[in-house]
Amino acid sequence: MTTLADPKVILRRRALSRRRALDAGVRRAFSARLVDEGLRLARLWNPSVVSAFYPIGDEPDALALLRALADEGFTTALPVTARGRPLTFRRWRPGEATFPGPMNIPEPPPEAGDVAPDLLFTPLAAYDRRGHRIGYGAGHYDRTLAGLRARGPIHAVGVAYSVCEVEAVPDEPHDQRLDFILTESELIDARDFG
Numbered sequence: 033m034t035t036l037a038d039p040k041v042i043l044r045r046r047a048l049s050r051r052r053a054l055d056a057g058v059r060r061a062f063s064a065r066l067v068d069e070g071l072r073l074a075r076l077w078n079p080s081v082v083s084a085f086y087p088i089g090d091e092p093d094a095l096a097l098l099r100a101l102a103d104e105g106f107t108t109a110l111p112v113t114a115r116g117r118p119l120t121f122r123r124w125r126p127g128e129a130t131f132p133g134p135m136n137i138p139e140p141p142p143e144a145g146d147v148a149p150d151l152l153f154t155p156l157a158a159y160d161r162r163g164h165r166i167g168y169g170a171g172h173y174d175r176t177l178a179g180l181r182a183r184g185p186i187h188a189v190g191v192a193y194s195v196c197e198v199e200a201v202p203d204e205p206h207d208q209r210l211d212f213i214l215t216e217s218e219l220i221d222a223r224d225f226g
Contacts, residue, residue, distance in 0.1 A: 039202045040166050040169075040201070040202060041169075043157075043158050043166055043198050043201065043202075044157045044158055044166045044168075044169070046158075046198075047157050047158035047166070047195070047196040047198065048157050048196075050193075050195040050196065051090055051157075051193055051195060051196055052090050053195075054090070054193060054195065058193070058216060059090075059092070059093070061216060062092050062093075062193065062215075062216035063092065063093040063096055064096075065214075065216055066092060066093070066094060066096070066097050066153075066191060066214065067096050067097050067100045069214055069219060070084075070097040070100070070101065070153060070189075070214070071097075071100055071101065071104065073151070073187070073189065073212075074101055074104070074106055074151060075104075077150075077151055077187055079106070079149070079150045079151035079187070080107065080150055081106075081107045081108070081109055081121070081147045081148060081149040081150060081151070082098075082101050082106050082107070082108050082109070082149060082151045082152075082153070083108070083109040083110065083111060083121050083149035083151070083152045083153065084097055084098050084101075084108070084110070084152075084153040084191075085110065085111060085153065085154065085155045085191075086110055086130070086137055086138045086139075087155070088137055091155050091191075092155075092191050092192070092193065094153055094155075094191060095126050097153065098110075098124075098125070098126050099125075099126040102125040102126065107123060107147065108123070108124060108125055109121040109122055109123055109124055109140075109147050109149055110122060110124045110130075110138070110139060110140055111139070111172070111176075112133060112139045112140070113133050113134050113135050113137065113139070113172060114134065115134060117172075117175070118172065118175040118176040118178075118179050119172050119173070119175075119176040120146055121146065121147050121148065121149050122139070122140035122141075122142070122144040122145060122146055122147065123140065123144045123145045123147055124140040124144055128140065128144070129141055148180065148183065149180070149186070150180075150184065150185065150186045150187070151186065151187045151189070152177075152180075152186065152187070152188050152189065153189050153191050153214075154173055154188060154189065154190050154191065154210065155167070155190075155191060155192075156190045156191070156192050156196070156210075157196065158192075158196050158197070158198050158201060159190050159192055159196060159197060159198070159201065159210070159213050160197065160198055160199065160200050160201045161197070161213075161220055161222060161225045162200070162201075162203075162209065162222055162225040163190075163209035163210040163211065163212075163213065163222025163223070163225065164200075164201035164203045164207060164209055164210075165190050165201065165209075165210055166198075166201055171206075173208065174206055174207055174208045177208035178206075178208055181208070187211050187212070188208070188209075188210045188211050188212075189210065189211065189212045189213070189214055190210040190212070190213040190214070191213075191214050192213060192214075192215055193215060193216055194215040194216060194217050194218070197215075209222060210222055211223055
């Protein structure tokens with residue numbers, strides 16, 4: 033149970049405030065960088081399935097990345113939420129149908145087919161260089177990454193503006209670290225800080 037005095041709540045609120053204040057030019061430039069760097073990583077790791085996220089609010093725009101990946105022949109997917117459970121993923125390419133999920137985020141329909149990504153581009157509210165992330169408080173990605181890692185090797189890349197970096201995210205034993213964090217200015221290899 034979190035409270036307003038919870039350090040993660042405070043860090044999340046401050047990071048999201050900084051993110052909201054970003055200039056539109058920074059946002060556009062990061063969208064282009066996300067495509068370039070995301071494609072480079074996918075070509076390097078050759079995943080069977082790549083997931084990203086349908087951006088909400090002022091999150092970085094990952095749709096252009098999904099389009100570029102699909103155009104290069106990668107199988108792409110979006111997460112599907114269920115309260116209190118790990119995410120599942122369904123095949124999806126930009127332009128295909130979605131519907132509002134339980135958190136009002138666009139999700140592919142059930143007939144799109146479930147897949148298990150081995151390269152994930154994940155949204156977040158705040159991060160530190162050790163690869164710890166603060167999401168939106170539901171724990172979806174912690175449960176999801178734990179389950180996917182139990183099945184085999186994956187690469188988890190957090191996608192965030194550099195203004196969302198904090199010195200240290202308070203972490204707990206169940207928290208799953210990211211392998212990398214991609215910002216508008218750098219790719220942080222969080223494995224170096226473990």
